[in-house]
Amino acid sequence: MLGLIAALVAIAAVRRDPPIATTSQRIAGVAEPGGAAVSLDTTLYLPESTPAPAVLLAHGFGGSKGSVADEARSLARRGYVVLTYSARGFGASGGLIHLDAPDYEIADASRLVDWLAQQSSVELDGPGDPRVGVAGSSYGGALALLLAAYDTRIDVVAADITWNELADALFPQSEQGGATGSGVFKRLWAGYLFAAGGDDGDSGANSGCGRFAPEICDLYQRAAQTGAADAATLALLHASSPASVLSSITAPTLLSQGQRDSLFPLGQADANARGIAANGTPVQVRWRAGGHDGGGSPSLSAIDDWFQTVLVDGKRPATDQAFVFDRSGAGLSAATGRSVAQTIRVTGGYPGIAGAPDAPRHSLALTGAAQTINAPAGGAPAAVTSVPALGGLLDAAGLLGGQTAALTDPPGQVADFVSAPLSASVLVVGSAQIQLTVTSLTTTSATLFVGLHDVSPDGGDSLPAGLVSPVLLTGLQPGVPRDVTIELPGIVTQFASGDRLRVSVATTDLGYTLPSAPAQYTIQLQGNGELSVPTLSGETLRSGSPRVWLLAGLAAVALAVLVAWLAPIALARRGRRLGPRTVADDSPDGDADHGNEVPLIVQDLVKEYRSGYRAVDGVSFRVERGQVVGLLGPNGAGKTTVLRMVMGLIRPTSGRILVFGQVIVPGAPVLSRLGAFVEGAGFLPHLSGRDNLRLFWAATGLASPEADVETALEIAGLGASVDRKVKTYSQGMRQRLAIAQAMLGLPEVLVLDEPTNGLDPPQIAEMRSVLRRYAATGRTVIVSSHLLSEVEQTCSHVVVMHRGRIVSAGAVEDIAGAGSTQLAVADPAKAMAALTAAGITATEVPARRALEEVFLQLIGGDDDQRS
């Protein structure tokens, strides 16, 4: 884990963005009609390694080269030479705005491509022909498409939220089969855009046209006054529209369009896609979140992928590109908990805004009687759906009130047609169709705005993306109904089950030029009143394969289980090879049967700690049945370490321990014949003494004769305290309980480490009697102590340890008697007489010396030897 953190820190420290060098220069553009020279303000972004393919990056309307600096830097980091520039009429560039006119803006861009071809940092396809892609949003997007049509050196195109036919975008007509530019003037947007280019700058003049070329200024002013497009306007707009040149585009094209865009709705990209694909040119269509009404940005990674294929890999993308669309708010961000867009990918090619011919369409029956609606004189009050640059604000307003219908449906101006509640949720992707019959009561024309609303069961009403379809019907005869088919706005919206769809037909919308004379229309559904809705299903776009992660996880688990399973088996096998689990064949005394009966044999036991300290150093001893063996030594002699190894808690460095002929390893089954109390009590403090012993016995997995626990409790002698929590016990009480626990089930070998610590003298005396009785039944007791008197009074045998070694071992009498020469005689009186007779003075002394004396002598000798 620490390693992982260290690695991440290292990555963070080492990783820095590759340096991007930038140079600013002015490049000559096409001269204005009067002959005035135009210079373009440009910036070149150089990636880390050159030569590299180039990207010409154009900005949007009202922007300058600075507005795309972040994207440029980001693309340069991905390895492209990026040229940004302020289009003529914007920023620090000279000249006037000709609205992406082929002779001016497009010709300018061709000059820039010429310039790129001269740069040593740019890869070339041929002399004067750089390997170059062109990208841009909105105004820049249209430039990209037009440039690709006019300049064959362009290898690849990425156009974001741009137009197909300006006249369609500015004078939209949603009646199926309506003529181009025959619709309702989008006056708020047009005015807003005109203002964006209407700044005279520092010239001091105030012509009212700002930096627009005179013909463009004139065009706008005429349209804004009349609310309609004349033939000259249409011709000029057409020249500035990709629609005029789509058949010339051969460079693979990435088209992305915003779903929240009342200026250039999805239909514009749809027309571009169909026009370009008609030549067999590869086109990918993405419907992204956001748009001119706010939010979202073009996906740089999508652009990079698209350019990479063509510019770096030198391949031509397939023509059946997947269709990709975002579903705004379809997912929750795991990082922030807020709703985020989900990207859906539909394979099998772009279906078109009306849905593929073979794609499933949802037909919904609408109900609603014929309704008469008013168009107010002067066009006020007007419904508010989208307002340029304020789209986002209206969303917030809608959320605050919970109802957008108050804004979108002025009373008396809207006809409603509603579906039944949906039985299952429907994902609408594209543009729905409805057939209506419109009867104008007084006028010969009708201006209508048709919207598709989502009405939730609690009455909440929302207009997806704030989009409506404007319809301008002309040539009506008052009182004579006309059947019309209307294309509803292109949207990507999930209508939840239980919701209703509502089609609203309104007479006003704030964004458009409205008739100033009052009018009344009767609207009714045609025929059965079917609403035809395009639906799509695709899979959520995956970045990489998530299944690999899952498989890796499962593999890791399998591996871990395998290791956990096999490791003990392997260890056991190795153990068997290294030494037999029984000593039947090599018991020290060569007596095979006897070896299995010996309670404890310790052979050459060594425990060396990592520090090199040898706590136990070559200890060998043997304990027979019925013995009470004392392990005697000062503190630190290694007694406890030996006992821990006997219990299988510590692995010996070398040597081995046999209990009833079985080699002791951690968890050796033979340990169940051994009861132990080593280095203090170990109880669960939150349980009573009785519960502790009960659960301990239960943990052995053996049948639980209550009497055993009761007997042990009696031996512990805790009285009423047995039902108190152990944490309230004194040290002596814990000690007694622990010894009782060691005796639970009366194991054949009882190992007690310093059992009398913390006991008072009567209890010590009783302990002695208990241990002697225990051994008298043929069981074995091993006691460690640093108290000589203790061992002397309790034990039959003693092993004296000092500094990890055995100093002496044997019967207590033998040890106590050893150390001086003794002569044993059958008849002391006779011997005394004989000695006296021989002239030797003899005195009778007791044969035993105090163990203490022996012990101190043994240890003292040892000390001398060592030092």
Add this chain to the structure above:
Amino acid sequence: MTSAPERRDANAVSAATRVGTHSRLDTAQSRSGAHDLRGTLPLRVELARQVRRRRTQAVAILVLVLPVLIALAFRIGGTGDDTGGGPALLQVATSGAGNFALFTEYVSVGFLLVVMVALFCGDSVASEASWSSLRYLLAIPVPRARLLRQKLIIALLLSFAAQLLLPLWAFLVGGAFFGWAPVESPLGGSFGWGEALSRLLIVLAYSCGQSLVVAGLAFLLGVLTDAPLGAVGGSVMLVIVSNILDSITALDPYRQFLPTHFQYSWVDALGPEVVWDDMMRGTGLALVYSAIFFATAWLAFDRKDITS
């Protein structure tokens, strides 16, 4: 083993003098040496050892009190008027029982549940070591691998129980406070009861899976150290450090390998349809981490000298 009369006799005598008890030593038989170690430390015994601990009870009380506190807070303060701010689950938290349960889960996953899981799993072995009872269990002998297995099963059982109890109790509390309206998706629309239940189960299953990382690390630390606080604190610390690193976007794309990166991916189960991608990634990552941690715990414990 012991016949009834003897036992009665022993008890009767012992009332007067304990020495009388000792006579049983002469007659009773030793426990058999050949018993099956696969029966040692049964799960019910380990459960009894853990459930009666103060910390288990404290966690249970916390889990029971927290949803009530949150519900009272909503009752008093409302969900706040700042639209668009805060997690989407907050906006619909009080729309009914199911939403309240989801919100409670959302606010608990990041820290509370982490601490609970770390407590149950980290403290399991370490506390035995600190009480010195570990060596007596091992001397029974409970084979070491078995000891870990039994302890882990109970630790995970308690962890998962807490993780299930919290949302289920929150569901009931939410129902009492805010009614039993169908679960409303924070993305719009609502689920029927069957759908809501299956989504809730996905959420719980996923967050249980995610908690395996913390469980694994806490368990490993608990095996390595004798200090319960070290094991619990260490694993909580990892989560905090991982969360901090995860907030540094400059670490992309390596961030996604952080153990907590996919901690909240269960929100993908709350949309119109379940999106499995990140949940698959998160589960895979959790499995890798926990497999490493658990395997290391097993190997380390197998080799460890028990000196506590």
